Amino acid sequence: MGMINALVLEEMFLKHYQEWCLLSFSYVGNIDDSKDVVQNIFIKLLQKEFDAPIIDLKKYINTCVRNESLKRIEKRQKTFSLKNYTTEVSSYENELIRSEISDTLFRHIDALPDHSKKVFKLCVLEGIKYESAAEIMGITVNTVKYHLKKSFKLLRLNLKDVYLWFL
Structure with a gap:
C-alpha cells in the first residue's frame, strides 16, 4: 500500500490542469464546476492510499475527471429538480453565459x-x-x-x- 508522490502529482497538475478543466468543461458546461472537479480529484489523490501502483497516472486522472464530471452533472440534475425556480433571478443569465461558452x-x-x-x-x-x-x-x-x-x-x-x- 502506498500514496502517490506529491511532487509527481504537483507536476501533473501544473502541466495538465487546463487540459483537464477543458475535458471536465466539455461535460459539465460550467468553468467553475470544471475547476472544482479537477481540484477535488487532486485533493483526493493526495489523501488516498492505493493497493497497487498506478501504471498510467495521466490516463487514470483522465478517467477520474470524466467520472467526477458525470457525477457532478447527475448531482446538479437532482438538486435542480428540488430547487424553487423563482428564487434564482440570475439563472437565465447564467444559462445564457453557459450556452455562449459551449x-x-x-x-x-x-x-x-x-x-x-x-x-x-x-x-x-x-x-x-x-x-x-x-x-x-x-x-x-x-x-x-x-x-x-x-x-x-x-x-x-x-x-x-x-x-x-x-x-
Missing part, C-alpha cells in the same frame, strides 16, 4: 483540422481509448497522441481569452 468551445472544436477534430471527439468527448481511436481511424497510437496534442494546443491558444475571462 457554443464558443464547440465552434473552436469544429474549426480544428479534420483528423485532429475526429481524434479529439473520439478520445476526449466520447472517452474512447487511444488504441481504439487509432483502430477506428486507421492510424497509429502515436499519431492519435500527436493529433490530441495539436488539438489541445490550438484550443488553449484560441480559448485563452474565454478561459482567462472566467478565471
Whole structure:
C-alpha cells in the first residue's frame, strides 16, 4: 500500500490542469464546476492510499475527471429538480453565459483540422481509448497522441481569452 508522490502529482497538475478543466468543461458546461472537479480529484489523490501502483497516472486522472464530471452533472440534475425556480433571478443569465461558452468551445472544436477534430471527439468527448481511436481511424497510437496534442494546443491558444475571462 502506498500514496502517490506529491511532487509527481504537483507536476501533473501544473502541466495538465487546463487540459483537464477543458475535458471536465466539455461535460459539465460550467468553468467553475470544471475547476472544482479537477481540484477535488487532486485533493483526493493526495489523501488516498492505493493497493497497487498506478501504471498510467495521466490516463487514470483522465478517467477520474470524466467520472467526477458525470457525477457532478447527475448531482446538479437532482438538486435542480428540488430547487424553487423563482428564487434564482440570475439563472437565465447564467444559462445564457453557459450556452455562449459551449457554443464558443464547440465552434473552436469544429474549426480544428479534420483528423485532429475526429481524434479529439473520439478520445476526449466520447472517452474512447487511444488504441481504439487509432483502430477506428486507421492510424497509429502515436499519431492519435500527436493529433490530441495539436488539438489541445490550438484550443488553449484560441480559448485563452474565454478561459482567462472566467478565471
